[in-house]
Amino acid sequence: MLSVRHARRYAVCAAAVALLVATALWVPTASASAVVPAVSMLSAGCPGGTGGGSGTGGFDSCAKDEQDQVDQNQDDQNQDDGGGPSGPRVCKVPGTPDGTLPDVVVDCVTEDGIWNDADHCYEQLVDPQPPKSDDVWRGNNEGYIVLCKPSEKWCMEYAIPNGTGPAACLQSQPSWQENLPGVEPVDPEELAREAFASLPIEPVDIGIVPEDEPGRVGLVGMPTWMWAQNPTANQIGPRETSASDQGLTVTLDARVDRVVWNMGDGNTVTCDGAGTPYQDSYGKKDSPDCGYTYTRQGEYQVTATTYWVADWTGGNQSGQLTNDFSSTTTITVGELQVLTQ
Numbered sequence: 610m611l612s613v614r615h616a617r618r619y620a621v622c623a624a625a626v627a628l629l630v631a632t633a634l635w636v637p638t639a640s641a642s643a644v645v646p647a648v649s650m651l652s653a654g655c656p657g658g659t660g661g662g663s664g665t666g667g668f669d670s671c672a673k674d675e676q677d678q679v680d681q682n683q684d685d686q687n688q689d690d691g692g693g694p695s696g697p698r699v700c701k702v703p704g705t706p707d708g709t710l711p712d713v714v715v716d717c718v719t720e721d722g723i724w725n726d727a728d729h730c731y732e733q734l735v736d737p738q739p740p741k742s743d744d745v746w747r748g749n750n751e752g753y754i755v756l757c758k759p760s761e762k763w764c765m766e767y768a769i770p771n772g773t774g775p776a777a778c779l780q781s782q783p784s785w786q787e788n789l790p791g792v793e794p795v796d797p798e799e800l801a802r803e804a805f806a807s808l809p810i811e812p813v814d815i816g817i818v819p820e821d822e823p824g825r826v827g828l829v830g831m832p833t834w835m836w837a838q839n840p841t842a843n844q845i846g847p848r849e850t851s852a853s854d855q856g857l858t859v860t861l862d863a864r865v866d867r868v869v870w871n872m873g874d875g876n877t878v879t880c881d882g883a884g885t886p887y888q889d890s891y892g893k894k895d896s897p898d899c900g901y902t903y904t905r906q907g908e909y910q911v912t913a914t915t916y917w918v919a920d921w922t923g924g925n926q927s928g929q930l931t932n933d934f935s936s937t938t939t940i941t942v943g944e945l946q947v948l949t950q
Contacts, residue, residue: 617802700724702763715760730757739807756781797924804852812936814836821938834896836884859923873909912937
């Protein structure tokens with residue numbers, strides 16, 4: 610899996626003259642979670658617009674005002690260059706709507722990351738991710754922190770000639786992103802299914818009277834006891850697990866909902882739990898929670914199927930998954946013969 614990830618919107622507003630405004634942003638250092646202040650380039654106004662103002666509020670407003678035109682430019686360029694779903698991808702920074710500045714075609718992949726057409730920068734997952742207590746998460750517990758770095762080619766051909774310093778133009782900006790643009794978002798339910806499948810769940814070892822041993826024969830009309838023999842958490846639950854992918858984590862709690870016994874004569878018995886093991890002191894008593902009585906003699910194949918349910922949560926979603934596991938044994942039931950003289 611690529612470590613390169615996409616970030617949130619970071620659209621750069623092109624103007625006839627770009628001003629450098631100092632603002633405090635965060636970038637990761639070499640430590641596992643530390644971030645330090647940096648400087649980023651902000652535009653003074655939107656091309657053909659009413660002006661953006663300083664600070665991140667003005668920057669975001671400028672980006673919002675121009676995005677429709679930028680998206681249209683991208684669509685038009687893809688049509689002209691044979692791009693789009695059936696053609697080669699063309700990565701670029703769109704020029705100004707009035708044509709004063711042309712589009713700047715850039716490499717789609719560099720050491721700085723993968724180009725995001727919507728954000729107009731190379732984006733890369735911060736690794737390792739900063740702790741959730743860091744302000745860059747904006748109070749979110751899920752998602753991604755990514756770096757967004759403008760194209761060096763764009764900086765050299767447009768920003769720097771128009772008055773922006775190289776260091777400011779090429780500065781990376783970390784930000785929180787719920788999903789990864791350009792990358793298929795993780796499906797929380799699919800991730801939960803993978804987590805469920807990873808559990809080492811096993812079918813139960815069958816305990817039954819009459820025993821499934823040579824020479825052991827039950828009697829018609831006498832109680833048959835069924836239970837899970839020495840059940841483990843992998844056989845009867847509960848089990849807990851979690852799984853993570855692309856910054857999204859799901860947690861899963863799994864347990865056995867019921868055990869269905871197919872008695873081999875066309876009848877089934879549903880038991881809520883593992884059942885009670887038989888002891889000789891119980892004599893002819895019926896099982897208190899999982900038993901059966903045969904009405905005909907014969908050899909019967911008995912199957913115990915455990916039905917598992919797993920409740921999961923993650924990605925602001927929740928749900929329930931199911932699965933089942935079976936084991937089989939064979940018992941013999943005979944009739945009591947009464948001898949008379």
